Amino acid sequence: MNDRMKEILARYRDRDLASKLVKEIHRLAKDLPKVRIMHVCGTHEWTITHWGIRWLLPENVDVRAGPGCPVCVTPSSDIDDAVKLSLEGVKVLTYGDMSRARGSRMLSLEDARALGGELEVVYSFRDAVNIARKNLGKEFVFLGAGFETTAPLTAYEVLKGLPDNLSIISSYRYVPPAVGLISQAPDMRIDAFINPGHASTISGMKAYKEFFEEHRKPMVFAGFEPIDVLLAIYLILKQIKSGSPRMENEYRRSVTWEGNTRAQMFLSKVFDLRDGYWRGVSVVPGGSMEVKERFKEADARLRYGLREPSGDDFPRRARCADVIKGKIDPPECPFYMKECTPATPIGPTMVGAEGTCRIWAQHRVTRSVRADG
Numbered sequence: 001m002n003d004r005m006k007e008i009l010a011r012y013r014d015r016d017l018a019s020k021l022v023k024e025i026h027r028l029a030k031d032l033p034k035v036r037i038m039h040v041c042g043t044h045e046w047t048i049t050h051w052g053i054r055w056l057l058p059e060n061v062d063v064r065a066g067p068g069c070p071v072c073v074t075p076s077s078d079i080d081d082a083v084k085l086s087l088e089g090v091k092v093l094t095y096g097d098m099s100r101a102r103g104s105r106m107l108s109l110e111d112a113r114a115l116g117g118e119l120e121v122v123y124s125f126r127d128a129v130n131i132a133r134k135n136l137g138k139e140f141v142f143l144g145a146g147f148e149t150t151a152p153l154t155a156y157e158v159l160k161g162l163p164d165n166l167s168i169i170s171s172y173r174y175v176p177p178a179v180g181l182i183s184q185a186p187d188m189r190i191d192a193f194i195n196p197g198h199a200s201t202i203s204g205m206k207a208y209k210e211f212f213e214e215h216r217k218p219m220v221f222a223g224f225e226p227i228d229v230l231l232a233i234y235l236i237l238k239q240i241k242s243g244s245p246r247m248e249n250e251y252r253r254s255v256t257w258e259g260n261t262r263a264q265m266f267l268s269k270v271f272d273l274r275d276g277y278w279r280g281v282s283v284v285p286g287g288s289m290e291v292k293e294r295f296k297e298a299d300a301r302l303r304y305g306l307r308e309p310s311g312d313d314f315p316r317r318a319r320c321a322d323v324i325k326g327k328i329d330p331p332e333c334p335f336y337m338k339e340c341t342p343a344t345p346i347g348p349t350m351v352g353a354e355g356t357c358r359i360w361a362q363h364r365v366t367r368s369v370r371a372d373g
């Protein structure tokens with residue numbers, strides 16, 4: 001770690017500053033009704049859980065984890081299709097977490113491999129391209145899951161040209177419309193958002209403008225150190241208290257209004273934003289990145305005649321959908337840390353490194369924070 005990094009970490013993990021912010025948060029929250037804040041990023045959930053931030057907040061400030069885990073929101077039909085292709089002898093290439101998530105028939109790609117299917121775990125789409133190039137006599141499919149943070153690298157490789165034997169099941173999802181959808185969901189009753197630092201570094205704050213203007217709920221773009229998150233909560237409460245909601249940038253060291261325009265250019269050349277299914281949530285208008293017609297030979301949906309993504313398909317009595325939507329905490333699921341653990345995951349939120357159940361389980365959190373569930 002270089003000196004600059006050490007200096008940043010010391011500043012953003014400063015105990016005295018954290019104590020002062022917690023005091024300010026309590027002062028601001030004193031006369032407020034219940035405030036529900038949602039973040040949409042698994043890394044924020046990790047920071048909040050790891051540093052015990054939820055337990056430092058006033059009772060009326062409720063920070064919920066939304067659908068910020070790519071593995072969790074990947075439609076079960078995409079996993080089913082990848083499993084089917086794998087069992088038919090097409091080699092599926094995907095990330096480690098994705099290979100363990102189960103589809104509607106409760107089969108994961110790892111299960112398929114145990115049944116004789118073809119699977120190889122990769123660390124990047126570049127790895128997938130290299131593997132396909134070295135094995136031109138074989139068909140490969142890349143199951144691509146992630147948000148606007150990971151999709152640009154896939155787009156870049158598509159623009160450079162893929163080998164003929166490689167195509168993509170695009171499960172990439174675009175975050176801003178999901179925030180817009182949650183803003184207006186009456187059953188979720190979210191008052192404000194901590195917007196994702198990584199994804200917003202790519203999309204820029206401007207991508208959220210239309211959703212902010214429609215619902216006028218405070219949005220603070222935040223980084224991933226404990227001071228970042230406390231500051232975001234403090235800024236949200238200040239906005240609520242003053243009655244002047246706005247889009248505010250706490251994470252200036254990474255997020256800008258315009259975002260990463262080069263990455264946006266790669267995305268817009270290769271993917272169309274379409275209405276797309278987010279597992280556990282619903283169809284999100286404009287929330288799915290599908291390969292453009294122009295690159296149809298790279299689109300596994302066309303090459304293999306796959307279905308449109310759909311389906312929640314969680315095990316009976318499992319509360320994965322409610323966890324993904326932030327309606328409950330993991331301990332409210334009857335399987336949490338019983339049948340469902342990081343070693344024996346039942347649902348996707350216990351599989352993905354950014355899944356709320358997995359993060360809570362790894363930190364051995366066994367009780368819900370919220371009094372009202």
Ligand code: SF4
Nearest residue numbers: 320333340347350357
């Ligand atoms: S504990 Fe397992 S089954 Fe329950 S919500 Fe979490 S991932 Fe789903």
